[in-house]
Amino acid sequence: MAERVVDRQNQYLRIESVTKRFGDFVAVDNVSLSIFKGEIFCLLGGSGCGKTTLLRMLAGFESPTSGRILIDGQDMSGIPPYERPVNMMFQSYALFPHMTVAANVAFGLEQEGVARPEIERRVREMLDIVKLGEFAKRKPHQLSGGQRQRVALARALIKKPKLLLLDEPLGALDKKLREHTQFELINLQEQLGVTFVVVTHDQEEAMTLASRIGVMNKGQIVQVGTPTEIYEFPNSRFVADFIGSVNMFEGRLIEDEPGHVRIRCDDLDTTVFVSHGISAAPDARVFVAIRPEKIEMTRGQAAEGENCVGGVVREIAYMGDMSVYLVRLDGGRTVRVTIPNIERHEERIVWDERVVLRWQPSSPVVLTQ
Amino acid sequence: MNDRGLFRKSILGLGLAFLYVPILSMMFFSFNNSRLVTVWDAENSPTLRWYVRLFENEQLLGAAWISIKIAALSASGAAILGTLAGLVLTRFGPFRGRALLSAMTTAPLVMPEVIMGIAMLLLFVALEQMIGWPEGRGLLTITIAHVTFTMAYVTVVVQSRLAGFDDALEEAALDLGAKPATVFFKITLPLIMPAIVSGWLLAFTLSWDDVVISQFVSGPGSSTLPMEIFSRVRRGVSPDINALATIMVLIVATGVVASTIWMKRQERKRALEEQMARSDTP
Structure with missing residues (x-):
């Protein structure tokens, strides 16, 4: 695997003591985190550990109870999801069932008011990148699971977001396809240079994809490190036990x-x-x-x-x-x-x-x- | 084994007969030449005499036209209001008064029509005295009354469709830069359209055959078709009503059969396409 171009000086995404409460339940508990430009960062944890809530706060679907989130130096407080330089790939893919593959991918650009010929050119380019050029006119239900996953990825990447959020990106694929897709995802990330934040409960997925992993438990980040650091030098019984x-x-x-x-x-x-x-x-x-x-x-x-x-x-x-x-x-x-x-x-x-x-x-x- | 098969078939036959013999006999007698509905005139039948009579009957045709107008207008009003109510009840979380709104919008489903009718009549009379609107009773008041009770059905249909709706679709659209209004018109509305259309059809049918509420809130010159039929039957059933009913049954039956075939075909096509997609290479 090629070495990623990670700019460790550039704290692209900064999460500053973010807490999220739902009533009495603390979903995310005073999390601070810096993510560098160009890296694949994995939030790893069991169900209910707060990783998805954290991701949804980055996308703007939830707002922090306290603390703030900065993307490329810009405070995201009060900025709605449709004005954030962030795109998300949903766990269920959330492809629009009444639109063709091409229309799904074009949707984001249409909202920006990009001219029609330009949209068509970029959609074609993007579909070629994810090797779906010949499927442009199909509807989502006419695609296999792996193809749907790639449409979702293309749709999320077409606006060239500063940050791509991926919610269990490989969760719905079978084992053989997962391994194949994992490496495709890494290649694509290197090719486009977009910063990825991935949420997953699957440690294997986290180990292969991530340049760094943040292990979460009960709303808190327990340890942040490279896959090797997390595996060989766990800092707590929880991490040692959770990974491997x-x-x-x-x-x-x-x-x-x-x-x-x-x-x-x-x-x-x-x-x-x-x-x-x-x-x-x-x-x-x-x-x-x-x-x-x-x-x-x-x-x-x-x-x-x-x-x-x-x-x-x-x-x-x-x-x-x-x-x-x-x-x-x-x-x-x-x-x-x-x-x-x-x-x-x-x-x-x-x-x-x-x-x-x-x-x-x-x-x-x-x-x- | 054979006995059981025979038993099942006869039960089925009896059930179908119970349901459809009345309708079939009505259709049969529409071709009767006799003035008396129940006496079969074997010599001169079958005849289309009553069908011809029907199309010369300006009063019945006028009533049918009024009914169509009211049904279409009130179904459209109910579709809009019902969709909004369904959206509010599923999308706006647990706001204050949600349970009350939910109960109140669906109350007409169980409310006796007589009560609805009286309540509407009293309201319209009081309004006219206070603000002078609506002036008298007629098409407008019937339409408003029909919207209030058919809206409940649309709300229920739209609500159940929205409940099975993946919220992530709307979030994905927001995430891709669509403002909430765009999300509604480009994503939510097209996807709940089937529910709105079936709600509209339901509201149309309910309005079309409502007698009780219409009776209360109608005025001179605004008799709907069911009201007209009802008042004629009181004076003695005439065979042109049979002819009219036959035409209505045929229209409805054609619609139902056609839409069933179309839906079956769509379903089969979709299943086939999904199967093909699965066998494709990843």
């Missing part, structure tokens, strides 16, 4: 040095040695998070030393490219381990075998909240 799968152990700091720490976990028969310092009060309760793919598994009886535990294989799920093992530790806890299936002919570890699990001192993430 993780093995979480509660424990106590027993040694706290600038270059390393040791943690005694209740469920592990070993101490956890972590090769980087953390900032936590001595003796504090902490959580150790280890991703399933960062654990090595070998056959063996005895587990010796730090970062090393013994157990018995309880469940195996063979997925083709990798296998997921659930290993019952001697202490009673079950740990999830994923092993890539590199060798075709290897003798794989089977049910009820005794195994030893081991991880690198750099692998665990220590979380204090």
Whole structure:
């Protein structure tokens, strides 16, 4: 994938302590966020976390209870949706069923009062970009799901908005089509240089599309970072747990040095040695998070030393490219381990075998909240 | 198995007979040559005598023309007001007095017509005394009265169509730069048009065959067709009424059959197109 042209100096969209209440319910809770020009920013969270409300405030369909939103330096308070330099692609696509594909795409330009020949030229161009040139005269119901998605995208992009908002853009597509469309969407974004704000509950979608992700929970932004940062350096138990799968152990700091720490976990028969310092009060309760793919598994009886535990294989799920093992530790806890299936002919570890699990001192993430 | 089939068929036959024998016998007797409606004159029938008589009957034709005018005007008024009421009730959120408005607009659906008629009459009389309008009773008062009770039906039809309407369509139009008025005329109105048209037709039919309310608010020279038929029947049924009823039934039946066939065809075409779209490449 080509490197995106993201201008990190240019805070294109600024959300300043925005809160939205519906009666007693706080949908968006004091959110501040900066989004750079030319990036794809994903708001990721479960249902009811406030991500859609935030997006609707950007579009102008809801107004913040407090705080303000600036797009390219311009305060958006009190500006109705039809005067904002923002367009949105709706989850249901919201194509006008009584108009042809071309009329749907042309709608935005007609509102601007663009001359007819100019409209026709730009609509043709845009339909060519989304590879729908031959479908211009069709009505939405005469299109497949993927084609409808591209019409919705073309319609939202034709006015060259400063900001394109996408609400679950791939949600209504089946799995094969999603993967294909994801990359198309990224290519298109690079080609046109429009800043994208995507709302999704699907972490895979967020990881592939986004240059940065904002994880939301209960109306608040919990963490903002690149997909790698979010996955490898989650800042809280919520994020570690929400993105991907993780093995979480509660424990106590027993040694706290600038270059390393040791943690005694209740469920592990070993101490956890972590090769980087953390900032936590001595003796504090902490959580150790280890991703399933960062654990090595070998056959063996005895587990010796730090970062090393013994157990018995309880469940195996063979997925083709990798296998997921659930290993019952001697202490009673079950740990999830994923092993890539590199060798075709290897003798794989089977049910009820005794195994030893081991991880690198750099692998665990220590979380204090 | 065969017995059950026979049983079902006879029940169906009885049901249809119950519904349509009266109408068919009326149509049958419209071709009767006899002056007496119920006595079949086998020698000189069938005849078109009553149809000819009917088209020479200026009074009946005039009443039919008045009925058409009133029905068309009141259906149009009801369509406009009913659409507005339906819009307000579905689009403007929980404003103060919403429940009251909702109850009041749909009340005529269950209100006895006699009461509606008296209320209208009293109102028109009082208005005339106070502001001198409407002057007397006639076409105008009947039309106003019909709008008030047919509007309820349009409201219900439009409201249910709007309830199943994807709000995102209007939001998308706003988002693309259309002002609220443009959104209404370019997006909302075309999409609820089928509901408005069926509401209009419903209002037209209701107005067309209303006797009770019209009776109260009509004046000299503004007898509608049903009123005219009603008053003639009291003097004894004459066969030209049969002829008139037959023509009306045929017009309605043709309309219903034609629109059913057209809708079926549209549906089939749409289903086919959707199937083709699904089998296309993404």
